[in-house]
Amino acid sequence: MSSRVLKIGKPRLCDHCGQEIEPGRAHYRVAVTLEAGFDGVLADMPGEGDIGDTLKKLEKDKRTAKELENEIYQSLELILCPGCRNKLEGQLVKFGSRGEGVKPPGTLTQ
Ligand SMILES: [Zn+2]
Numbered sequence: 739m740s741s742r743v744l745k746i747g748k749p750r751l752c753d754h755c756g757q758e759i760e761p762g763r764a765h766y767r768v769a770v771t772l773e774a775g776f777d778g779v780l781a782d783m784p785g786e787g788d789i790g791d792t793l794k795k796l797e798k799d800k801r802t803a804k805e806l807e808n809e810i811y812q813s814l815e816l817i818l819c820p821g822c823r824n825k826l827e828g829q830l831v832k833f834g835s836r837g838e839g840v841k842p843p844g845t846l847t848q
Pocket residue numbers: 752753754755756757818819820821822823
C-alpha cells in the first residue's frame with residue numbers, strides 16, 4: 739500500500755514560535771475577539787457647559803483611529819503548532835481562572 743501525499747498549499751509557520759507546519763500535520767487556529775462591554779450605564783458623560791473641556795481633551799488625544807477602534811473591537815487570528823497550542827491553553831486557564839478556570843463560550847457573567 740502506497741501512501742498518498744497531497745500537497746495543497748504551502749507549509750504554514752506557527753505564529754508564535756515560527757516552526758514550519760507541514761501540510762497535513764496537526765495545527766490549531768486560534769480566533770480571539772476583544773469587544774468592549776456595555777452595562778447600560780454611560781459614565782463620564784459631559785454635562786452642559788463642559789463641552790469646551792471635552793473638546794480640549796479630544797484635541798489632546800494622540801491615539802490613532804486604529805488604536806481607538808481596537809479599544810472597542812479587535813479580532814485576532816493565529817495558527818499554532820501543537821506545542822504552542824498547549825502553552826497557550828495553559829496561559830489562558832491561568833489568565834481567566836480566579837480559581838475557577840476558563841469558562842466555556844456563552845457562560846460569561848457580568
Ligand atoms: Zn509553535
